[in-house]
Amino acid sequence: MEFLRPASWPEALAAKAEQPSAAPLAGGTDLMVELNFDRRRPEALLDLNSIGELAGWATDGDQLVLGATLPYARVIVELGDRLPGLAMAARTIGSPQIRNRASIGGNLGSASPAGDCHPVLLALNATVEVASARGSRLIGVDEFYLGPKRSALAPDELIRAVRIPAGTGPCQFAKVGTRNAMVIAVCSFAIALHPAAGSVRTGIGSAAPTPVRAADAESFLAGELASGGQWESRGELDPTVAARFGELVARAAAPIDDVRGTARYRRHALAVLARRTLTWAWQEYRTCA
Protein backbone atom coordinates (compact mmCIF):
# COMPACT_ATOMS: atom_id res chain seq x y z
CA MET A 1 0.00 0.00 0.00
CA GLU A 2 1.14 3.54 -0.68
CA PHE A 3 0.51 6.55 1.52
CA LEU A 4 0.08 9.70 -0.56
CA ARG A 5 0.15 13.05 1.19
CA PRO A 6 -0.51 15.80 -1.39
CA ALA A 7 0.29 19.27 -0.04
CA SER A 8 -2.11 21.12 -2.33
CA TRP A 9 -5.40 20.64 -4.17
CA PRO A 10 -3.80 20.42 -7.63
CA GLU A 11 -1.37 17.80 -6.31
CA ALA A 12 -4.28 15.81 -4.89
CA LEU A 13 -6.12 15.91 -8.24
CA ALA A 14 -2.97 14.85 -10.07
CA ALA A 15 -2.43 11.96 -7.66
CA LYS A 16 -6.03 10.82 -8.05
CA ALA A 17 -5.78 11.04 -11.85
CA GLU A 18 -2.66 8.91 -11.83
CA GLN A 19 -4.12 6.40 -9.41
CA PRO A 20 -7.92 6.43 -9.49
CA SER A 21 -8.00 3.44 -7.14
CA ALA A 22 -6.35 5.48 -4.36
CA ALA A 23 -8.82 5.93 -1.51
CA PRO A 24 -9.22 9.52 -0.31
CA LEU A 25 -8.73 9.71 3.44
CA ALA A 26 -10.28 12.54 5.45
CA GLY A 27 -11.19 11.87 9.10
CA GLY A 28 -10.84 8.14 8.60
CA THR A 29 -13.92 7.37 10.69
CA ASP A 30 -15.42 5.25 7.91
CA LEU A 31 -12.33 4.24 5.96
CA MET A 32 -10.11 3.22 8.89
CA VAL A 33 -12.84 0.94 10.23
CA GLU A 34 -12.87 -0.84 6.85
CA LEU A 35 -9.07 -1.11 6.91
CA ASN A 36 -8.93 -2.31 10.51
CA PHE A 37 -11.43 -5.07 9.75
CA ASP A 38 -9.81 -6.05 6.47
CA ARG A 39 -12.89 -5.18 4.47
CA ARG A 40 -10.94 -2.99 2.12
CA ARG A 41 -7.34 -2.93 0.87
CA PRO A 42 -6.91 0.07 -1.42
CA GLU A 43 -3.65 0.24 -3.34
CA ALA A 44 -3.06 3.67 -1.88
CA LEU A 45 -4.39 6.06 0.71
CA LEU A 46 -4.70 9.66 -0.40
CA ASP A 47 -4.58 11.73 2.78
CA LEU A 48 -6.35 15.06 2.33
CA ASN A 49 -5.42 16.49 5.72
CA SER A 50 -2.43 18.51 4.58
CA ILE A 51 -4.57 20.59 2.24
CA GLY A 52 -5.47 23.57 4.41
CA GLU A 53 -8.17 25.03 2.16
CA LEU A 54 -10.25 21.83 2.39
CA ALA A 55 -10.55 22.12 6.15
CA GLY A 56 -12.15 25.55 6.23
CA TRP A 57 -15.34 27.29 5.20
CA ALA A 58 -16.13 30.59 3.55
CA THR A 59 -19.00 32.62 2.16
CA ASP A 60 -19.41 33.07 -1.58
CA GLY A 61 -22.23 35.46 -2.38
CA ASP A 62 -25.31 34.04 -0.70
CA GLN A 63 -23.76 30.60 -0.36
CA LEU A 64 -21.77 29.01 2.42
CA VAL A 65 -18.93 26.89 1.08
CA LEU A 66 -17.87 24.12 3.44
CA GLY A 67 -14.56 22.42 2.67
CA ALA A 68 -14.64 18.65 2.29
CA THR A 69 -12.55 17.88 5.38
CA LEU A 70 -14.22 20.39 7.70
CA PRO A 71 -14.92 18.30 10.83
CA TYR A 72 -18.34 18.26 12.51
CA ALA A 73 -16.95 19.74 15.72
CA ARG A 74 -16.21 22.92 13.77
CA VAL A 75 -19.58 22.89 11.98
CA ILE A 76 -21.23 22.89 15.41
CA VAL A 77 -19.12 25.65 16.92
CA GLU A 78 -18.51 27.89 13.91
CA LEU A 79 -21.65 27.42 11.83
CA GLY A 80 -24.30 26.65 14.44
CA ASP A 81 -25.88 30.08 13.92
CA ARG A 82 -25.84 30.09 10.11
CA LEU A 83 -26.60 26.45 9.46
CA PRO A 84 -28.59 25.37 12.51
CA GLY A 85 -30.11 22.33 10.77
CA LEU A 86 -26.74 20.97 9.74
CA ALA A 87 -25.32 21.67 13.20
CA MET A 88 -28.27 19.77 14.70
CA ALA A 89 -27.44 16.75 12.57
CA ALA A 90 -23.73 17.11 13.35
CA ARG A 91 -24.41 17.07 17.10
CA THR A 92 -26.01 13.63 16.78
CA ILE A 93 -23.04 12.11 14.97
CA GLY A 94 -20.84 9.67 16.86
CA SER A 95 -19.06 11.06 19.90
CA PRO A 96 -16.81 14.08 20.57
CA GLN A 97 -13.78 12.10 19.37
CA ILE A 98 -15.59 11.14 16.15
CA ARG A 99 -16.87 14.69 15.55
CA ASN A 100 -13.34 16.03 15.97
CA ARG A 101 -12.27 14.05 12.88
CA ALA A 102 -15.29 13.09 10.79
CA SER A 103 -16.15 15.36 7.89
CA ILE A 104 -18.99 16.22 5.54
CA GLY A 105 -16.85 15.23 2.56
CA GLY A 106 -16.40 11.80 4.13
CA ASN A 107 -20.14 11.48 4.76
CA LEU A 108 -20.74 12.24 1.07
CA GLY A 109 -17.85 10.01 0.00
CA SER A 110 -19.35 7.07 1.87
CA ALA A 111 -22.86 7.96 0.61
CA SER A 112 -24.42 5.68 3.19
CA PRO A 113 -28.21 5.96 3.25
CA ALA A 114 -27.83 6.40 7.02
CA GLY A 115 -25.40 9.35 6.82
CA ASP A 116 -26.82 12.15 8.94
CA CYS A 117 -25.75 15.06 6.73
CA HIS A 118 -27.73 13.86 3.74
CA PRO A 119 -31.29 14.71 4.82
CA VAL A 120 -30.18 18.22 5.72
CA LEU A 121 -28.23 18.71 2.49
CA LEU A 122 -31.32 17.59 0.55
CA ALA A 123 -33.61 19.92 2.49
CA LEU A 124 -31.22 22.86 2.00
CA ASN A 125 -30.75 22.17 -1.71
CA ALA A 126 -26.99 21.92 -1.40
CA THR A 127 -24.57 21.49 -4.27
CA VAL A 128 -21.55 19.22 -4.18
CA GLU A 129 -18.45 20.72 -5.77
CA VAL A 130 -16.25 17.99 -7.22
CA ALA A 131 -13.12 18.11 -9.33
CA SER A 132 -10.62 15.99 -11.19
CA ALA A 133 -7.57 16.75 -13.30
CA ARG A 134 -10.12 17.06 -16.15
CA GLY A 135 -11.84 20.01 -14.48
CA SER A 136 -14.49 20.69 -11.90
CA ARG A 137 -18.27 20.41 -11.84
CA LEU A 138 -21.19 21.04 -9.54
CA ILE A 139 -23.55 18.20 -8.70
CA GLY A 140 -26.94 19.12 -7.26
CA VAL A 141 -27.55 17.07 -4.14
CA ASP A 142 -30.70 15.63 -5.75
CA GLU A 143 -28.47 13.98 -8.36
CA PHE A 144 -25.67 12.94 -6.02
CA TYR A 145 -26.96 9.75 -4.39
CA LEU A 146 -27.29 6.86 -6.82
CA GLY A 147 -27.63 3.77 -4.63
CA PRO A 148 -26.55 2.32 -1.30
CA LYS A 149 -23.02 3.70 -0.86
CA ARG A 150 -22.95 4.79 -4.50
CA SER A 151 -22.75 8.38 -5.66
CA ALA A 152 -22.34 10.39 -8.85
CA LEU A 153 -18.64 10.87 -8.09
CA ALA A 154 -16.42 9.55 -10.91
CA PRO A 155 -13.41 7.36 -10.00
CA ASP A 156 -10.92 10.13 -10.70
CA GLU A 157 -12.91 12.82 -8.89
CA LEU A 158 -12.56 14.26 -5.42
CA ILE A 159 -15.11 16.22 -3.42
CA ARG A 160 -13.80 19.72 -2.82
CA ALA A 161 -16.67 21.40 -1.00
CA VAL A 162 -20.37 21.53 -0.30
CA ARG A 163 -22.20 24.72 -1.24
CA ILE A 164 -25.27 25.59 0.78
CA PRO A 165 -27.61 28.54 0.14
CA ALA A 166 -27.50 30.44 3.43
CA GLY A 167 -30.25 32.03 5.46
CA THR A 168 -33.16 30.76 3.38
CA GLY A 169 -35.37 29.89 6.36
CA PRO A 170 -35.86 27.54 9.30
CA CYS A 171 -34.37 24.06 9.07
CA GLN A 172 -34.90 21.23 11.52
CA PHE A 173 -33.48 17.72 11.84
CA ALA A 174 -34.46 14.74 13.96
CA LYS A 175 -33.16 11.20 14.20
CA VAL A 176 -34.30 8.00 15.88
CA GLY A 177 -31.73 5.81 17.60
CA THR A 178 -31.25 3.78 20.72
CA ARG A 179 -29.24 6.36 22.62
CA ASN A 180 -28.20 9.98 22.36
CA ALA A 181 -24.68 9.26 21.17
CA MET A 182 -22.95 6.76 18.93
CA VAL A 183 -25.97 5.66 16.98
CA ILE A 184 -26.48 5.02 13.33
CA ALA A 185 -29.91 6.40 12.53
CA VAL A 186 -32.83 3.96 12.53
CA CYS A 187 -34.35 6.71 10.44
CA SER A 188 -33.90 10.46 10.23
CA PHE A 189 -35.65 13.43 8.73
CA ALA A 190 -34.91 17.04 7.85
CA ILE A 191 -37.20 19.82 6.75
CA ALA A 192 -36.35 23.29 5.47
CA LEU A 193 -38.86 26.06 4.86
CA HIS A 194 -37.94 28.46 2.07
CA PRO A 195 -40.39 31.35 2.55
CA ALA A 196 -38.91 33.58 -0.16
CA ALA A 197 -39.44 30.83 -2.74
CA GLY A 198 -42.71 29.71 -1.14
CA SER A 199 -41.31 26.19 -1.07
CA VAL A 200 -40.58 23.39 1.34
CA ARG A 201 -37.83 20.79 1.00
CA THR A 202 -37.26 17.58 2.89
CA GLY A 203 -34.77 14.77 3.31
CA ILE A 204 -35.29 11.25 4.61
CA GLY A 205 -32.37 9.22 5.95
CA SER A 206 -31.94 5.49 6.58
CA ALA A 207 -35.31 4.51 5.12
CA ALA A 208 -34.58 3.89 1.44
CA PRO A 209 -31.60 2.68 -0.65
CA THR A 210 -30.43 6.30 -0.80
CA PRO A 211 -31.27 9.47 1.08
CA VAL A 212 -34.48 10.73 -0.58
CA ARG A 213 -36.83 13.67 -0.61
CA ALA A 214 -40.55 13.37 0.07
CA ALA A 215 -41.75 15.21 -3.02
CA ASP A 216 -45.50 14.73 -2.50
CA ALA A 217 -45.27 15.89 1.09
CA GLU A 218 -43.31 18.97 -0.01
CA SER A 219 -45.81 20.02 -2.68
CA PHE A 220 -48.78 19.25 -0.42
CA LEU A 221 -47.42 21.46 2.34
CA ALA A 222 -46.29 24.26 0.03
CA GLY A 223 -49.79 24.23 -1.54
CA GLU A 224 -51.52 24.39 1.85
CA LEU A 225 -49.30 27.22 3.06
CA ALA A 226 -49.85 29.21 -0.15
CA SER A 227 -53.62 28.72 -0.40
CA GLY A 228 -54.11 29.68 3.24
CA GLY A 229 -51.92 32.78 2.86
CA GLN A 230 -49.86 31.34 5.71
CA TRP A 231 -46.45 32.54 4.56
CA GLU A 232 -47.71 36.11 4.97
CA SER A 233 -49.99 35.67 7.98
CA ARG A 234 -47.58 33.36 9.83
CA GLY A 235 -50.71 31.93 11.35
CA GLU A 236 -50.88 28.75 13.38
CA LEU A 237 -50.44 25.53 11.52
CA ASP A 238 -53.51 23.32 11.19
CA PRO A 239 -52.68 20.07 13.04
CA THR A 240 -54.42 18.04 10.34
CA VAL A 241 -52.05 19.55 7.77
CA ALA A 242 -49.06 18.56 9.90
CA ALA A 243 -50.45 15.05 10.32
CA ARG A 244 -51.11 14.68 6.59
CA PHE A 245 -47.58 15.94 5.90
CA GLY A 246 -46.26 13.19 8.19
CA GLU A 247 -48.27 10.53 6.38
CA LEU A 248 -46.97 11.66 3.01
CA VAL A 249 -43.39 11.62 4.28
CA ALA A 250 -43.84 8.07 5.58
CA ARG A 251 -45.21 7.07 2.19
CA ALA A 252 -42.16 8.49 0.38
CA ALA A 253 -39.83 6.14 2.25
CA ALA A 254 -38.92 2.68 0.99
CA PRO A 255 -37.59 1.14 4.19
CA ILE A 256 -36.45 -2.40 4.87
CA ASP A 257 -36.40 -4.61 7.95
CA ASP A 258 -32.91 -4.84 9.43
CA VAL A 259 -31.15 -5.16 12.77
CA ARG A 260 -31.88 -1.55 13.63
CA GLY A 261 -35.61 -1.63 13.02
CA THR A 262 -38.48 -2.91 10.92
CA ALA A 263 -39.81 -1.21 7.83
CA ARG A 264 -43.13 -0.70 9.60
CA TYR A 265 -41.50 0.98 12.57
CA ARG A 266 -39.44 3.21 10.30
CA ARG A 267 -42.52 4.42 8.45
CA HIS A 268 -44.31 5.09 11.69
CA ALA A 269 -41.34 6.94 13.19
CA LEU A 270 -40.86 9.01 10.05
CA ALA A 271 -44.45 10.25 10.20
CA VAL A 272 -43.83 11.32 13.78
CA LEU A 273 -40.46 12.97 13.04
CA ALA A 274 -41.93 14.80 10.03
CA ARG A 275 -44.87 16.15 12.00
CA ARG A 276 -42.63 17.22 14.88
CA THR A 277 -39.93 18.88 12.83
CA LEU A 278 -42.54 20.70 10.75
CA THR A 279 -44.14 21.98 13.94
CA TRP A 280 -40.76 23.20 15.24
CA ALA A 281 -39.80 24.79 11.93
CA TRP A 282 -43.15 26.54 11.58
CA GLN A 283 -42.98 27.79 15.15
CA GLU A 284 -39.52 29.16 14.38
CA TYR A 285 -40.86 30.88 11.28
CA ARG A 286 -43.75 32.41 13.21
CA THR A 287 -41.56 33.80 15.97
CA CYS A 288 -38.63 35.02 13.89
CA ALA A 289 -40.73 37.67 12.09
Next chain:
Amino acid sequence: MRLNTTVNGEARQVDDVWEGESLLYVLRERMGLPGSKNACEQGECGSCTVYLDGVTVCACLVAAGQAEGRDVRTIEGLAGLAGGTDLDPIQQAFIDAGAVQCGFCTPGLIVAAHELLARRPDPQVAEIREALAGNLCRCTGYQQILEAVQAAARARQAGPA
Protein backbone atom coordinates in the same frame (compact mmCIF):
# COMPACT_ATOMS: atom_id res chain seq x y z
CA MET B 1 7.29 3.80 5.54
CA ARG B 2 9.10 5.96 8.06
CA LEU B 3 7.06 7.99 10.53
CA ASN B 4 8.23 11.10 12.34
CA THR B 5 6.02 12.40 15.06
CA THR B 6 6.20 14.04 18.45
CA VAL B 7 4.80 11.89 21.22
CA ASN B 8 4.43 13.24 24.73
CA GLY B 9 6.84 16.04 23.91
CA GLU B 10 9.54 13.78 22.50
CA ALA B 11 10.46 13.52 18.80
CA ARG B 12 10.01 9.92 17.70
CA GLN B 13 10.98 8.15 14.53
CA VAL B 14 9.83 4.67 13.59
CA ASP B 15 10.57 2.64 10.49
CA ASP B 16 8.74 -0.10 8.63
CA VAL B 17 5.32 1.28 9.45
CA TRP B 18 2.69 -0.32 7.23
CA GLU B 19 0.73 2.37 5.37
CA GLY B 20 -2.64 0.94 6.39
CA GLU B 21 -2.02 0.69 10.11
CA SER B 22 -3.44 2.95 12.76
CA LEU B 23 -1.79 5.42 15.07
CA LEU B 24 -2.97 3.19 17.91
CA TYR B 25 -1.00 0.25 16.52
CA VAL B 26 2.10 2.41 16.15
CA LEU B 27 1.84 3.67 19.71
CA ARG B 28 1.25 0.28 21.26
CA GLU B 29 3.30 -2.06 19.11
CA ARG B 30 6.11 0.11 17.76
CA MET B 31 6.67 2.79 20.37
CA GLY B 32 6.17 0.78 23.55
CA LEU B 33 3.28 2.91 24.74
CA PRO B 34 0.56 0.39 25.60
CA GLY B 35 -1.41 2.80 27.80
CA SER B 36 -3.91 3.61 25.05
CA LYS B 37 -6.10 0.53 24.80
CA ASN B 38 -7.37 -1.39 21.82
CA ALA B 39 -10.84 -2.72 22.41
CA CYS B 40 -12.94 -2.24 19.30
CA GLU B 41 -10.83 -0.71 16.52
CA GLN B 42 -13.96 0.98 15.20
CA GLY B 43 -14.32 4.20 17.14
CA GLU B 44 -17.09 2.90 19.38
CA CYS B 45 -15.41 2.54 22.77
CA GLY B 46 -13.02 5.48 23.18
CA SER B 47 -10.43 3.40 25.04
CA CYS B 48 -7.80 4.52 22.49
CA THR B 49 -8.44 8.25 23.00
CA VAL B 50 -5.33 10.42 22.58
CA TYR B 51 -4.65 14.05 21.78
CA LEU B 52 -3.65 14.77 18.18
CA ASP B 53 -2.49 18.38 17.88
CA GLY B 54 -4.44 19.14 21.04
CA VAL B 55 -7.70 17.58 19.84
CA THR B 56 -9.05 14.30 21.24
CA VAL B 57 -9.36 11.53 18.69
CA CYS B 58 -9.74 7.76 18.52
CA ALA B 59 -6.20 6.66 17.72
CA CYS B 60 -7.59 3.49 16.13
CA LEU B 61 -9.17 5.61 13.37
CA VAL B 62 -6.15 7.80 12.63
CA ALA B 63 -3.91 6.35 9.93
CA ALA B 64 -0.31 6.25 11.09
CA GLY B 65 0.74 8.49 8.21
CA GLN B 66 -1.75 11.12 9.31
CA ALA B 67 0.34 11.63 12.45
CA GLU B 68 3.43 12.60 10.40
CA GLY B 69 4.85 15.83 11.77
CA ARG B 70 2.07 16.11 14.31
CA ASP B 71 1.94 16.28 18.06
CA VAL B 72 0.51 13.30 19.92
CA ARG B 73 -0.15 13.12 23.65
CA THR B 74 -1.17 9.85 25.27
CA ILE B 75 -2.15 8.78 28.77
CA GLU B 76 1.55 8.17 29.44
CA GLY B 77 2.21 11.87 28.89
CA LEU B 78 -0.37 13.41 31.23
CA ALA B 79 1.37 12.99 34.58
CA GLY B 80 3.33 16.05 35.58
CA LEU B 81 1.78 18.21 32.86
CA ALA B 82 -0.06 20.33 35.41
CA GLY B 83 3.08 20.64 37.52
CA GLY B 84 3.16 19.88 41.20
CA THR B 85 2.33 16.28 42.07
CA ASP B 86 3.25 13.46 39.76
CA LEU B 87 -0.21 12.42 38.63
CA ASP B 88 -2.56 14.83 36.93
CA PRO B 89 -5.51 15.74 39.19
CA ILE B 90 -7.87 13.73 36.99
CA GLN B 91 -5.68 10.63 37.35
CA GLN B 92 -5.52 11.01 41.12
CA ALA B 93 -9.28 11.58 41.26
CA PHE B 94 -9.98 8.34 39.37
CA ILE B 95 -7.94 6.45 41.97
CA ASP B 96 -9.50 8.22 44.93
CA ALA B 97 -13.08 7.86 43.69
CA GLY B 98 -12.74 4.15 42.89
CA ALA B 99 -13.49 4.92 39.25
CA VAL B 100 -11.17 2.13 38.10
CA GLN B 101 -12.21 -1.51 38.14
CA CYS B 102 -10.69 -3.61 35.36
CA GLY B 103 -9.04 -0.40 34.13
CA PHE B 104 -9.39 -1.06 30.44
CA CYS B 105 -11.51 2.02 29.75
CA THR B 106 -9.54 4.20 32.14
CA PRO B 107 -6.81 5.68 29.89
CA GLY B 108 -9.33 6.81 27.28
CA LEU B 109 -11.72 8.20 29.85
CA ILE B 110 -8.93 10.09 31.56
CA VAL B 111 -7.74 11.71 28.33
CA ALA B 112 -11.34 12.66 27.43
CA ALA B 113 -11.98 14.03 30.92
CA HIS B 114 -8.64 15.88 30.86
CA GLU B 115 -9.71 17.65 27.67
CA LEU B 116 -13.09 18.55 29.17
CA LEU B 117 -11.54 20.07 32.28
CA ALA B 118 -9.06 22.09 30.23
CA ARG B 119 -12.01 23.57 28.33
CA ARG B 120 -14.61 23.69 31.12
CA PRO B 121 -12.96 23.91 34.54
CA ASP B 122 -16.30 23.56 36.36
CA PRO B 123 -18.51 21.32 34.22
CA GLN B 124 -22.12 20.45 34.95
CA VAL B 125 -23.00 16.75 35.18
CA ALA B 126 -24.77 16.94 31.81
CA GLU B 127 -21.61 18.37 30.24
CA ILE B 128 -19.52 15.57 31.73
CA ARG B 129 -21.90 12.95 30.36
CA GLU B 130 -21.82 14.57 26.94
CA ALA B 131 -18.02 14.85 26.91
CA LEU B 132 -17.62 11.20 27.90
CA ALA B 133 -20.38 9.86 25.63
CA GLY B 134 -17.80 8.24 23.37
CA ASN B 135 -16.10 6.27 26.14
CA LEU B 136 -17.59 2.97 27.23
CA CYS B 137 -17.04 1.35 30.60
CA ARG B 138 -18.39 -2.14 31.21
CA CYS B 139 -17.54 -2.27 34.91
CA THR B 140 -18.27 0.80 36.97
CA GLY B 141 -21.72 1.91 35.92
CA TYR B 142 -20.17 5.38 35.42
CA GLN B 143 -21.22 6.85 38.78
CA GLN B 144 -17.70 6.86 40.25
CA ILE B 145 -16.37 8.21 36.97
CA LEU B 146 -18.70 11.20 37.15
CA GLU B 147 -17.66 11.72 40.76
CA ALA B 148 -13.99 11.53 39.82
CA VAL B 149 -14.38 14.23 37.18
CA GLN B 150 -16.20 16.49 39.62
CA ALA B 151 -13.55 15.86 42.28
CA ALA B 152 -10.78 16.62 39.77
CA ALA B 153 -12.50 19.87 38.85
CA ARG B 154 -12.51 20.88 42.51
CA ALA B 155 -8.89 19.82 42.97
CA ARG B 156 -7.77 21.75 39.92
CA GLN B 157 -9.49 24.88 41.11
CA ALA B 158 -7.95 24.57 44.54
CA GLY B 159 -4.52 24.39 42.85
CA PRO B 160 -1.61 22.02 43.52
CA ALA B 161 -1.45 20.86 47.11
